[in-house]
Amino acid sequence: MRPFGERLAAAIDARGRLTVGIDPHASLLAAWGLGDDVAGLREFSLRCVEALAPHVAALKPQAAFYERHGSAGLAVLEEAVAAARAADVLTIVDAKRGDIGSTMQGYADAFLREGSPLAGDAVTLSPYLGPGSLDPAIATARENGRGVFVLCLTSNPEGAQVQHARVASGESVAGLVAAAAARANAQERAAGAPLGSVGLVVGATVRDAAVELGVDLEAVGGPLLVPGFGAQGGTAADVRAVVGSAWSASLPSTSRGVLGAGPDAAGLVAAAQQARRDLEETV
Ligand SMILES: O=C(O)c1cc(=O)[nH]c(=O)n1[C@@H]1O[C@H](COP(=O)(O)O)[C@@H](O)[C@H]1O
Numbered sequence: 001m002r003p004f005g006e007r008l009a010a011a012i013d014a015r016g017r018l019t020v021g022i023d024p025h026a027s028l029l030a031a032w033g034l035g036d037d038v039a040g041l042r043e044f045s046l047r048c049v050e051a052l053a054p055h056v057a058a059l060k061p062q063a064a065f066y067e068r069h070g071s072a073g074l075a076v077l078e079e080a081v082a083a084a085r086a087a088d089v090l091t092i093v094d095a096k097r098g099d100i101g102s103t104m105q106g107y108a109d110a111f112l113r114e115g116s117p118l119a120g121d122a123v124t125l126s127p128y129l130g131p132g133s134l135d136p137a138i139a140t141a142r143e144n145g146r147g148v149f150v151l152c153l154t155s156n157p158e159g160a161q162v163q164h165a166r167v168a169s170g171e172s173v174a175g176l177v178a179a180a181a182a183r184a185n186a187q188e189r190a191a192g193a194p195l196g197s198v199g200l201v202v203g204a205t206v207r208d209a210a211v212e213l214g215v216d217l218e219a220v221g222g223p224l225l226v227p228g229f230g231a232q233g234g235t236a237a238d239v240r241a242v243v244g245s246a247w248s249a250s251l252p253s254t255s256r257g258v259l260g261a262g263p264d265a266a267g268l269v270a271a272a273q274q275a276r277r278d279l280e281e282t283v
Pocket residue numbers: 021023062094096124153154155156201202203227228229230231232253254255256257
């Protein structure tokens with residue numbers, strides 16, 4: 001498989017940079033007239049893939065909403081990932097995993113290894129056991145043409161307490177995470193990759209935190225997933241302000257902002273197209 005950064009850059013060129021999260025909240029299942037059960041979960045997920053695949057850079061199924069239905073829910077996540085692959089759209093499985101190195105390899109095998117039914121094209125990871133704990137996942141991602149998105153400056157207000165903290169050298173925790181991603185991407189970028197395989201998550205709601213903390217997002221050299229656009233209050237202007245000169249690496253992501261326009265495919269498509277226009281027209 002071609003490297004993730006290459007495949008993602010091609011997807012952005014073809015279909016724009018909007019990413020839509022598939023987050024089958026119980027309340028959304030009800031709003032779509034579906035049961036809060038495995039059949040409802042399946043119908044919701046497959047409708048999202050079918051309607052949205054031609055209009056997004058990537059789809060981002062949220063693992064939590066599948067796990068809450070147990071093993072049958074996980075089987076639906078596998079089916080959604082396979083349906084997205086068949087529809088030729090990239091998936092970022094939002095599982096936010098992070099563990100000690102040896103266990104991390106297990107997560108990497110589940111979410112990043114070719115042939116694993118839970119492996120999309122990328123997975124979200126938490127670096128708060130130390131950025132180096134993610135090395136097995138980064139290596140597995142690269143070997144399999146897949147990517148990772150590491151939480152750096154998250155969209156929730158509680159994130160700042162940890163991510164804005166300074167370590168003894170004076171560097172912020174978010175800065176350490178970004179620097180580790182930049183190091184991980186250096187070789188691929190030097191070899192001419194448009195984007196490295198190691199991305200960061202930077203919320204649309206974090207205002208000027210990256211600048212204030214000295215986090216150089218452009219230097220990361222990987223894609224920047226920007227959730228918090230839409231339902232959490234982040235606007236297209238906020239996305240632009242947060243990523244600054246790294247706009248060309250950004251993947252603004254919304255879930256409820258588009259999903260709320262379902263269940264009709266036409267409604268979902270119109271909401272995605274409006275979000276895409278807002279992003280492109282805001283400077
Ligand atoms: O990793 C993520 O995608 C993520 C990181 C973050 O900082 N904030 C954040 O909201 N997310 C995810 O993005 C989605 C946001 O959904 P909406 O608020 O409905 O757009 C959820 O699935 C969150 O778990």
